[in-house]
Structure formats: structure tokens, C-alpha cells
Amino acid sequence: MSSISDNKVVQFFYTLTEADGTLSESNRGEEPMAYLHGHGGMIPAIETALEGKAAGDSLELTLSPDQAYGERQEGQQLRVPMKHLQGLPKGSRAWKPGMIAVVQTEQGMRQVTVVKPGLKMVTVDTNHPLAGKTLNYSIEVVSVRDATDEEIAHGHAHGVGGHHH
Ligand code: ZN
Numbered sequence: 001m002s003s004i005s006d007n008k009v010v011q012f013f014y015t016l017t018e019a020d021g022t023l024s025e026s027n028r029g030e031e032p033m034a035y036l037h038g039h040g041g042m043i044p045a046i047e048t049a050l051e052g053k054a055a056g057d058s059l060e061l062t063l064s065p066d067q068a069y070g071e072r073q074e075g076q077q078l079r080v081p082m083k084h085l086q087g088l089p090k091g092s093r094a095w096k097p098g099m100i101a102v103v104q105t106e107q108g109m110r111q112v113t114v115v116k117p118g119l120k121m122v123t124v125d126t127n128h129p130l131a132g133k134t135l136n137y138s139i140e141v142v143s144v145r146d147a148t149d150e151e152i153a154h155g156h157a158h159g160v161g162g163h164h165h
Pocket of ligand 1: 150151154156157158163165
């Protein structure tokens with residue numbers, strides 16, 4: 001059985017809860033997430049914790065903000081045209097404070113939190129929604145396999161849970 005090391009493709013399920021127990025994200029019951037180990041595609045503290053694990057292993061880890069998405073920065077609010085917000089949840093008709101939206105920026109797509117929606121303009125906070133939070137990860141390794149030459153050249157995993165070209 002292969003264990004996790006550089007140039008392995010790892011599939012895993014995870015449940016992410018905030019320190020107060022709020023469920024933030026989970027992919028259980030959906031497709032596992034896949035990443036190429038050792039290529040910086042995953043939060044470093046998670047890669048370190050997964051090193052040496054094998055399919056079927058479970059682990060729990062707690063990440064401080066500086067190990068996860070960083071501290072919240074002040075002064076990260078900006079006003080953008082409402083029409084630039086993408087990702088309105090299904091069943092919602094309007095943006096409300098606290099919702100997570102996606103905005104195209106010069107640095108690519110990024111997640112923002114809606115602060116104050118207006119008629120045409122909306123105030124958003126560009127801190128990562130999980131910035132400043134201590135996060136608990138419950139991880140279950142689904143599979144570990146050797147990466148293909150193509151995956152190593154691309155620096156990411158292909159197939160289920162990975163990149164699709
Ligand atoms: Zn690729």
C-alpha cells in the first residue's frame with residue numbers, strides 16, 4: 001500500500017468546522033478532493049499532516065489562522081458594481097450581508113463577503129471568508145496513487161476531484 005509522499009495523488013474527504021463548531025465546508029457524500037502532494041497545491045499544514053498517511057487513514061487537525069487563511073486585514077472593503085458579483089446561491093434572489101460572492105479581479109477570481117448591498121453598488125470585504133479563524137479539519141484519506149508524468153509536469157492532479165482540462 002502506498003503512503004503519501006511527494007508526487008503522489010491523494011484523494012480525501014474532509015469536514016471543516018470553525019472553532020465554535022459551525023460547519024463551514026464538507027465534501028463528504030460528494031466527490032473526494034484530489035491534489036498532487038509536494039507541489040504547493042494544498043495548505044502546507046495539511047500537507048505536512050498527511051505525509052506518510054495511507055488510504056483509509058483518518059486524522060483531525062486544528063489550524064490557527066496563520067496556518068490557514070491568515071489574519072483578517074482591516075481596510076479590505078471596497079465598492080463594486082452589483083453586476084460583478086457572481087455565485088448567488090440557488091434559491092436566493094438578492095445578495096444579503098454575510099453571503100460569499102466571487103468577483104473577477106486583476107489577481108483572478110476571488111471570494112469576497114458581502115457587507116452592504118445597494119441598488120447598483122455593493123460593499124464587499126476582500127478578506128478570505130475563513131481569514132482570522134481557527135479551523136478544525138476532519139480528514140479521511142480515500143486513495144493514494146503515483147502521479148502520472150503529465151500531472152507532475154502540470155503540478156496538479158487530474159481526474160476525479162482534480163483538474164479537468
Ligand atoms: Zn493538468
